Amino acid sequence: MHGTILTLLKRYVQSQYDHSTWVKLMELSGLENVEFDHKTVYPDAHVYALVGHAAEMTGIPAGELHEKFGEYLVPDLMYMYQKLVKPEWKTLDMLEHTELTMHKQVRAEHAENAPPVLDVTRIGPNELYIDYVSPRRMGGLAVGIVRGLATYFDEADRIDVLPTTAEDGQRVRIHVRRR
Ligand code: HEM
Known part of the structure:
Protein backbone atom coordinates (compact mmCIF):
# COMPACT_ATOMS: atom_id res chain seq x y z
CA MET A 1 0.00 0.00 0.00
CA PRO A 61 -16.08 -3.14 13.40
CA ALA A 62 -13.16 -3.05 10.93
CA GLY A 63 -15.53 -2.27 8.01
CA GLU A 64 -16.83 0.80 9.82
CA LEU A 65 -13.29 1.95 10.62
CA HIS A 66 -12.37 1.60 6.93
CA GLU A 67 -15.35 3.81 6.03
CA LYS A 68 -14.43 6.49 8.56
CA PHE A 69 -10.81 6.47 7.43
CA GLY A 70 -11.90 6.68 3.76
CA GLU A 71 -13.89 9.83 4.55
CA TYR A 72 -10.91 11.33 6.33
CA LEU A 73 -8.55 10.65 3.39
CA VAL A 74 -10.43 12.72 0.81
CA PRO A 75 -9.24 16.31 1.42
CA ASP A 76 -5.58 15.23 1.32
CA LEU A 77 -6.01 13.02 -1.76
CA MET A 78 -7.83 15.85 -3.55
CA TYR A 79 -5.12 18.31 -2.56
CA MET A 80 -2.37 16.03 -3.88
CA TYR A 81 -4.01 15.49 -7.25
CA GLN A 82 -5.98 18.74 -7.61
CA LYS A 83 -4.44 19.50 -11.01
CA LEU A 84 -6.42 16.58 -12.47
CA VAL A 85 -9.79 17.87 -11.26
CA LYS A 86 -11.91 19.95 -13.65
CA PRO A 87 -13.46 22.99 -11.92
CA GLU A 88 -16.98 22.09 -13.10
CA TRP A 89 -16.91 18.59 -11.58
CA LYS A 90 -19.13 17.66 -8.65
CA THR A 91 -19.25 14.37 -6.71
CA LEU A 92 -20.72 12.15 -9.45
CA ASP A 93 -18.38 13.56 -12.12
CA MET A 94 -15.38 12.99 -9.86
CA LEU A 95 -16.44 9.36 -9.31
CA GLU A 96 -17.00 8.87 -13.03
CA HIS A 97 -13.52 10.17 -13.84
CA THR A 98 -11.41 8.77 -10.97
CA GLU A 99 -10.36 5.67 -12.87
CA LEU A 100 -8.93 7.59 -15.83
CA THR A 101 -7.54 10.55 -13.89
CA MET A 102 -6.47 9.99 -10.27
CA HIS A 103 -6.05 6.22 -10.21
CA LYS A 104 -4.41 6.25 -13.65
CA GLN A 105 -1.89 8.80 -12.42
CA VAL A 106 -1.26 6.78 -9.22
CA ARG A 107 -0.54 3.66 -11.33
CA ALA A 108 1.87 5.63 -13.54
CA GLU A 109 3.84 6.99 -10.57
CA HIS A 110 5.13 3.67 -9.27
CA ALA A 111 5.02 0.16 -10.75
CA GLU A 112 4.04 -1.25 -7.36
CA ASN A 113 1.03 1.05 -6.91
CA ALA A 114 -2.19 -0.82 -7.45
CA PRO A 115 -5.30 1.23 -6.74
CA PRO A 116 -8.53 -0.70 -7.24
CA VAL A 117 -10.36 -0.85 -10.55
CA LEU A 118 -13.45 1.35 -10.37
CA ASP A 119 -15.82 0.43 -13.16
CA VAL A 120 -18.38 3.24 -13.12
CA THR A 121 -21.71 3.16 -14.95
CA ARG A 122 -23.44 6.51 -15.12
CA ILE A 123 -27.16 5.79 -15.27
CA GLY A 124 -28.24 9.41 -15.53
CA PRO A 125 -27.27 12.92 -14.41
CA ASN A 126 -28.00 12.06 -10.77
CA GLU A 127 -27.20 8.37 -10.48
CA LEU A 128 -24.36 5.90 -11.02
CA TYR A 129 -23.02 2.51 -9.99
CA ILE A 130 -19.43 1.88 -8.97
CA ASP A 131 -18.15 -1.66 -9.39
CA TYR A 132 -15.09 -1.81 -7.14
CA VAL A 133 -12.71 -4.66 -7.96
CA SER A 134 -9.66 -5.35 -5.80
CA PRO A 135 -8.04 -8.37 -4.14
CA ARG A 136 -7.50 -6.09 -1.13
CA ARG A 137 -11.21 -6.26 -0.26
CA MET A 138 -11.37 -2.67 0.97
CA GLY A 139 -14.87 -1.79 -0.26
CA GLY A 140 -15.53 -0.08 3.08
CA LEU A 141 -12.73 2.36 2.31
CA ALA A 142 -14.33 3.00 -1.10
CA VAL A 143 -17.71 3.76 0.51
CA GLY A 144 -16.00 6.18 2.91
CA ILE A 145 -14.15 7.90 0.06
CA VAL A 146 -17.46 8.43 -1.79
CA ARG A 147 -18.98 10.00 1.35
CA GLY A 148 -15.85 12.13 1.79
CA LEU A 149 -16.10 13.33 -1.81
CA ALA A 150 -19.76 14.32 -1.27
CA THR A 151 -18.65 16.41 1.72
CA TYR A 152 -15.72 17.83 -0.25
CA PHE A 153 -18.06 18.95 -3.06
CA ASP A 154 -20.58 20.29 -0.53
CA GLU A 155 -23.24 17.76 -1.52
CA ALA A 156 -23.27 15.53 1.59
CA ASP A 157 -26.93 16.25 2.37
CA ARG A 158 -28.04 15.28 -1.16
CA ILE A 159 -25.92 12.21 -1.93
CA ASP A 160 -27.04 8.68 -0.94
CA VAL A 161 -24.34 6.01 -0.90
CA LEU A 162 -25.74 2.47 -0.87
CA PRO A 163 -23.50 -0.58 -1.09
CA THR A 164 -25.63 -3.31 -2.72
CA THR A 165 -23.20 -6.18 -1.99
CA ALA A 166 -21.12 -7.11 1.07
CA GLU A 167 -18.37 -4.51 1.52
CA ASP A 168 -15.59 -6.99 2.22
CA GLY A 169 -15.63 -8.87 -1.10
CA GLN A 170 -13.23 -8.58 -4.04
CA ARG A 171 -16.09 -7.07 -6.04
CA VAL A 172 -18.33 -4.52 -4.39
CA ARG A 173 -21.16 -2.62 -6.04
CA ILE A 174 -21.95 0.82 -4.71
CA HIS A 175 -25.03 2.72 -5.83
CA VAL A 176 -24.68 6.52 -5.63
CA ARG A 177 -27.65 8.81 -6.11
CA ARG A 178 -28.10 12.58 -5.88
CA ARG A 179 -31.51 13.76 -4.66
C1 HEM B 1 -10.51 11.36 -5.66
C2 HEM B 1 -9.33 11.06 -5.92
C3 HEM B 1 -8.61 9.80 -5.58
C4 HEM B 1 -7.27 9.69 -5.40
C5 HEM B 1 -6.26 10.79 -5.52
C6 HEM B 1 -7.00 8.31 -5.04
C7 HEM B 1 -5.74 7.81 -4.78
C8 HEM B 1 -5.47 6.55 -4.30
C9 HEM B 1 -4.17 6.05 -3.90
C10 HEM B 1 -2.86 6.85 -3.94
C11 HEM B 1 -4.32 4.78 -3.47
C12 HEM B 1 -3.22 3.82 -2.96
C13 HEM B 1 -2.90 2.82 -4.05
C14 HEM B 1 -1.86 1.81 -3.67
O1 HEM B 1 -1.41 1.75 -2.53
O2 HEM B 1 -1.40 1.05 -4.54
C15 HEM B 1 -5.72 4.48 -3.57
C16 HEM B 1 -6.27 3.31 -3.17
C17 HEM B 1 -7.63 3.12 -3.07
N1 HEM B 1 -8.62 3.87 -3.66
FE1 HEM B 1 -8.37 5.67 -4.49
N2 HEM B 1 -8.16 7.61 -5.01
C18 HEM B 1 -9.17 8.48 -5.34
C19 HEM B 1 -10.49 8.18 -5.47
C20 HEM B 1 -11.06 6.99 -5.12
C21 HEM B 1 -12.46 6.70 -5.19
C22 HEM B 1 -13.52 7.65 -5.73
C23 HEM B 1 -12.62 5.45 -4.69
C24 HEM B 1 -13.85 4.66 -4.51
C25 HEM B 1 -15.00 4.92 -4.97
C26 HEM B 1 -11.31 4.96 -4.32
C27 HEM B 1 -11.07 3.76 -3.73
C28 HEM B 1 -9.83 3.33 -3.31
C29 HEM B 1 -9.63 2.17 -2.46
C30 HEM B 1 -10.71 1.32 -1.84
C31 HEM B 1 -8.23 2.03 -2.30
C32 HEM B 1 -7.48 0.98 -1.42
C33 HEM B 1 -6.79 -0.07 -2.22
C34 HEM B 1 -7.67 -1.18 -2.74
O3 HEM B 1 -8.83 -1.32 -2.29
O4 HEM B 1 -7.20 -1.92 -3.62
N3 HEM B 1 -10.38 5.92 -4.62
N4 HEM B 1 -6.39 5.56 -4.10
Whole structure:
Protein backbone atom coordinates (compact mmCIF):
# COMPACT_ATOMS: atom_id res chain seq x y z
CA MET A 1 0.00 0.00 0.00
CA HIS A 2 1.05 3.52 -0.91
CA GLY A 3 2.99 5.23 1.92
CA THR A 4 0.69 8.26 1.71
CA ILE A 5 -2.25 6.13 2.83
CA LEU A 6 -0.26 4.83 5.82
CA THR A 7 1.01 8.26 6.87
CA LEU A 8 -2.59 9.51 6.70
CA LEU A 9 -3.72 6.50 8.77
CA LYS A 10 -1.18 7.54 11.40
CA ARG A 11 -2.45 11.14 11.38
CA TYR A 12 -6.05 9.91 11.52
CA VAL A 13 -5.42 7.82 14.65
CA GLN A 14 -3.39 10.61 16.28
CA SER A 15 -6.12 13.19 15.63
CA GLN A 16 -9.19 11.02 16.42
CA TYR A 17 -7.58 9.30 19.41
CA ASP A 18 -4.04 10.27 20.48
CA HIS A 19 -0.38 9.57 19.84
CA SER A 20 -0.12 6.84 22.49
CA THR A 21 -2.98 4.94 20.76
CA TRP A 22 -0.94 4.97 17.57
CA VAL A 23 2.18 3.71 19.39
CA LYS A 24 0.09 0.92 20.96
CA LEU A 25 -1.38 -0.08 17.58
CA MET A 26 2.07 -0.19 15.99
CA GLU A 27 3.34 -2.38 18.85
CA LEU A 28 0.36 -4.74 18.66
CA SER A 29 0.93 -5.01 14.90
CA GLY A 30 4.63 -5.83 15.38
CA LEU A 31 5.62 -2.58 13.62
CA GLU A 32 7.30 -0.70 16.47
CA ASN A 33 10.48 -0.18 14.43
CA VAL A 34 8.72 0.99 11.24
CA GLU A 35 8.43 4.69 10.32
CA PHE A 36 6.04 5.30 7.42
CA ASP A 37 6.95 7.77 4.66
CA HIS A 38 5.18 8.95 1.48
CA LYS A 39 7.69 7.46 -0.95
CA THR A 40 7.68 3.81 0.11
CA VAL A 41 5.19 1.10 -0.84
CA TYR A 42 4.36 -1.04 2.25
CA PRO A 43 2.86 -4.52 2.54
CA ASP A 44 -0.96 -4.47 2.64
CA ALA A 45 -0.65 -6.68 5.74
CA HIS A 46 0.40 -3.57 7.71
CA VAL A 47 -2.94 -1.92 7.00
CA TYR A 48 -4.94 -5.04 7.87
CA ALA A 49 -3.01 -5.48 11.14
CA LEU A 50 -3.39 -1.83 12.19
CA VAL A 51 -7.11 -1.63 11.34
CA GLY A 52 -7.75 -5.09 12.87
CA HIS A 53 -6.14 -4.11 16.18
CA ALA A 54 -7.91 -0.73 16.10
CA ALA A 55 -11.23 -2.61 15.74
CA GLU A 56 -10.37 -4.78 18.76
CA MET A 57 -9.32 -1.78 20.84
CA THR A 58 -12.32 0.42 20.04
CA GLY A 59 -15.02 -2.23 19.57
CA ILE A 60 -15.87 -0.56 16.24
CA PRO A 61 -16.08 -3.14 13.40
CA ALA A 62 -13.16 -3.05 10.93
CA GLY A 63 -15.53 -2.27 8.01
CA GLU A 64 -16.83 0.80 9.82
CA LEU A 65 -13.29 1.95 10.62
CA HIS A 66 -12.37 1.60 6.93
CA GLU A 67 -15.35 3.81 6.03
CA LYS A 68 -14.43 6.49 8.56
CA PHE A 69 -10.81 6.47 7.43
CA GLY A 70 -11.90 6.68 3.76
CA GLU A 71 -13.89 9.83 4.55
CA TYR A 72 -10.91 11.33 6.33
CA LEU A 73 -8.55 10.65 3.39
CA VAL A 74 -10.43 12.72 0.81
CA PRO A 75 -9.24 16.31 1.42
CA ASP A 76 -5.58 15.23 1.32
CA LEU A 77 -6.01 13.02 -1.76
CA MET A 78 -7.83 15.85 -3.55
CA TYR A 79 -5.12 18.31 -2.56
CA MET A 80 -2.37 16.03 -3.88
CA TYR A 81 -4.01 15.49 -7.25
CA GLN A 82 -5.98 18.74 -7.61
CA LYS A 83 -4.44 19.50 -11.01
CA LEU A 84 -6.42 16.58 -12.47
CA VAL A 85 -9.79 17.87 -11.26
CA LYS A 86 -11.91 19.95 -13.65
CA PRO A 87 -13.46 22.99 -11.92
CA GLU A 88 -16.98 22.09 -13.10
CA TRP A 89 -16.91 18.59 -11.58
CA LYS A 90 -19.13 17.66 -8.65
CA THR A 91 -19.25 14.37 -6.71
CA LEU A 92 -20.72 12.15 -9.45
CA ASP A 93 -18.38 13.56 -12.12
CA MET A 94 -15.38 12.99 -9.86
CA LEU A 95 -16.44 9.36 -9.31
CA GLU A 96 -17.00 8.87 -13.03
CA HIS A 97 -13.52 10.17 -13.84
CA THR A 98 -11.41 8.77 -10.97
CA GLU A 99 -10.36 5.67 -12.87
CA LEU A 100 -8.93 7.59 -15.83
CA THR A 101 -7.54 10.55 -13.89
CA MET A 102 -6.47 9.99 -10.27
CA HIS A 103 -6.05 6.22 -10.21
CA LYS A 104 -4.41 6.25 -13.65
CA GLN A 105 -1.89 8.80 -12.42
CA VAL A 106 -1.26 6.78 -9.22
CA ARG A 107 -0.54 3.66 -11.33
CA ALA A 108 1.87 5.63 -13.54
CA GLU A 109 3.84 6.99 -10.57
CA HIS A 110 5.13 3.67 -9.27
CA ALA A 111 5.02 0.16 -10.75
CA GLU A 112 4.04 -1.25 -7.36
CA ASN A 113 1.03 1.05 -6.91
CA ALA A 114 -2.19 -0.82 -7.45
CA PRO A 115 -5.30 1.23 -6.74
CA PRO A 116 -8.53 -0.70 -7.24
CA VAL A 117 -10.36 -0.85 -10.55
CA LEU A 118 -13.45 1.35 -10.37
CA ASP A 119 -15.82 0.43 -13.16
CA VAL A 120 -18.38 3.24 -13.12
CA THR A 121 -21.71 3.16 -14.95
CA ARG A 122 -23.44 6.51 -15.12
CA ILE A 123 -27.16 5.79 -15.27
CA GLY A 124 -28.24 9.41 -15.53
CA PRO A 125 -27.27 12.92 -14.41
CA ASN A 126 -28.00 12.06 -10.77
CA GLU A 127 -27.20 8.37 -10.48
CA LEU A 128 -24.36 5.90 -11.02
CA TYR A 129 -23.02 2.51 -9.99
CA ILE A 130 -19.43 1.88 -8.97
CA ASP A 131 -18.15 -1.66 -9.39
CA TYR A 132 -15.09 -1.81 -7.14
CA VAL A 133 -12.71 -4.66 -7.96
CA SER A 134 -9.66 -5.35 -5.80
CA PRO A 135 -8.04 -8.37 -4.14
CA ARG A 136 -7.50 -6.09 -1.13
CA ARG A 137 -11.21 -6.26 -0.26
CA MET A 138 -11.37 -2.67 0.97
CA GLY A 139 -14.87 -1.79 -0.26
CA GLY A 140 -15.53 -0.08 3.08
CA LEU A 141 -12.73 2.36 2.31
CA ALA A 142 -14.33 3.00 -1.10
CA VAL A 143 -17.71 3.76 0.51
CA GLY A 144 -16.00 6.18 2.91
CA ILE A 145 -14.15 7.90 0.06
CA VAL A 146 -17.46 8.43 -1.79
CA ARG A 147 -18.98 10.00 1.35
CA GLY A 148 -15.85 12.13 1.79
CA LEU A 149 -16.10 13.33 -1.81
CA ALA A 150 -19.76 14.32 -1.27
CA THR A 151 -18.65 16.41 1.72
CA TYR A 152 -15.72 17.83 -0.25
CA PHE A 153 -18.06 18.95 -3.06
CA ASP A 154 -20.58 20.29 -0.53
CA GLU A 155 -23.24 17.76 -1.52
CA ALA A 156 -23.27 15.53 1.59
CA ASP A 157 -26.93 16.25 2.37
CA ARG A 158 -28.04 15.28 -1.16
CA ILE A 159 -25.92 12.21 -1.93
CA ASP A 160 -27.04 8.68 -0.94
CA VAL A 161 -24.34 6.01 -0.90
CA LEU A 162 -25.74 2.47 -0.87
CA PRO A 163 -23.50 -0.58 -1.09
CA THR A 164 -25.63 -3.31 -2.72
CA THR A 165 -23.20 -6.18 -1.99
CA ALA A 166 -21.12 -7.11 1.07
CA GLU A 167 -18.37 -4.51 1.52
CA ASP A 168 -15.59 -6.99 2.22
CA GLY A 169 -15.63 -8.87 -1.10
CA GLN A 170 -13.23 -8.58 -4.04
CA ARG A 171 -16.09 -7.07 -6.04
CA VAL A 172 -18.33 -4.52 -4.39
CA ARG A 173 -21.16 -2.62 -6.04
CA ILE A 174 -21.95 0.82 -4.71
CA HIS A 175 -25.03 2.72 -5.83
CA VAL A 176 -24.68 6.52 -5.63
CA ARG A 177 -27.65 8.81 -6.11
CA ARG A 178 -28.10 12.58 -5.88
CA ARG A 179 -31.51 13.76 -4.66
C1 HEM B 1 -10.51 11.36 -5.66
C2 HEM B 1 -9.33 11.06 -5.92
C3 HEM B 1 -8.61 9.80 -5.58
C4 HEM B 1 -7.27 9.69 -5.40
C5 HEM B 1 -6.26 10.79 -5.52
C6 HEM B 1 -7.00 8.31 -5.04
C7 HEM B 1 -5.74 7.81 -4.78
C8 HEM B 1 -5.47 6.55 -4.30
C9 HEM B 1 -4.17 6.05 -3.90
C10 HEM B 1 -2.86 6.85 -3.94
C11 HEM B 1 -4.32 4.78 -3.47
C12 HEM B 1 -3.22 3.82 -2.96
C13 HEM B 1 -2.90 2.82 -4.05
C14 HEM B 1 -1.86 1.81 -3.67
O1 HEM B 1 -1.41 1.75 -2.53
O2 HEM B 1 -1.40 1.05 -4.54
C15 HEM B 1 -5.72 4.48 -3.57
C16 HEM B 1 -6.27 3.31 -3.17
C17 HEM B 1 -7.63 3.12 -3.07
N1 HEM B 1 -8.62 3.87 -3.66
FE1 HEM B 1 -8.37 5.67 -4.49
N2 HEM B 1 -8.16 7.61 -5.01
C18 HEM B 1 -9.17 8.48 -5.34
C19 HEM B 1 -10.49 8.18 -5.47
C20 HEM B 1 -11.06 6.99 -5.12
C21 HEM B 1 -12.46 6.70 -5.19
C22 HEM B 1 -13.52 7.65 -5.73
C23 HEM B 1 -12.62 5.45 -4.69
C24 HEM B 1 -13.85 4.66 -4.51
C25 HEM B 1 -15.00 4.92 -4.97
C26 HEM B 1 -11.31 4.96 -4.32
C27 HEM B 1 -11.07 3.76 -3.73
C28 HEM B 1 -9.83 3.33 -3.31
C29 HEM B 1 -9.63 2.17 -2.46
C30 HEM B 1 -10.71 1.32 -1.84
C31 HEM B 1 -8.23 2.03 -2.30
C32 HEM B 1 -7.48 0.98 -1.42
C33 HEM B 1 -6.79 -0.07 -2.22
C34 HEM B 1 -7.67 -1.18 -2.74
O3 HEM B 1 -8.83 -1.32 -2.29
O4 HEM B 1 -7.20 -1.92 -3.62
N3 HEM B 1 -10.38 5.92 -4.62
N4 HEM B 1 -6.39 5.56 -4.10
